[in-house]
Amino acid sequence: MVLIAGTTETPPAGIAAANGVESVQASVHNLSTLLAVLASEGVESGYVSGWNGQQGDYVLRSNGAIAPYDEHANDTGHAFVVQPQAPGTD
Numbered sequence: 240m241v242l243i244a245g246t247t248e249t250p251p252a253g254i255a256a257a258n259g260v261e262s263v264q265a266s267v268h269n270l271s272t273l274l275a276v277l278a279s280e281g282v283e284s285g286y287v288s289g290w291n292g293q294q295g296d297y298v299l300r301s302n303g304a305i306a307p308y309d310e311h312a313n314d315t316g317h318a319f320v321v322q323p324q325a326p327g328t329d
Contacts, residue, residue, distance in 0.1 A: 251286035254318035263319035264289035286318040
């Protein structure tokens with residue numbers, strides 16, 4: 240998984256689709272990895288498309304907090320996405 244930035248015209252939920260990739264859901268199993276990606280990129284937050292199997296629009300903060308996305312109160316300009324596979328690899 241990777242973290243990508245969106246544009247001001249694209250809401251966080253649309254960042255993955257706008258880049259032709261799938262969004263990532265957060266869970267107790269990948270939370271530490273997601274937080275490590277935020278830290279390594281120096282980014283405060285990232286959009287995820289669900290939490291522990293519950294689909295929805297969420298924002299994961301670098302402090303480990305995850306809360307529903309809200310354009311005015313809990314926004315982000317980045318999204319976690321599935322890293323596309325290079326052509327010709329399995």
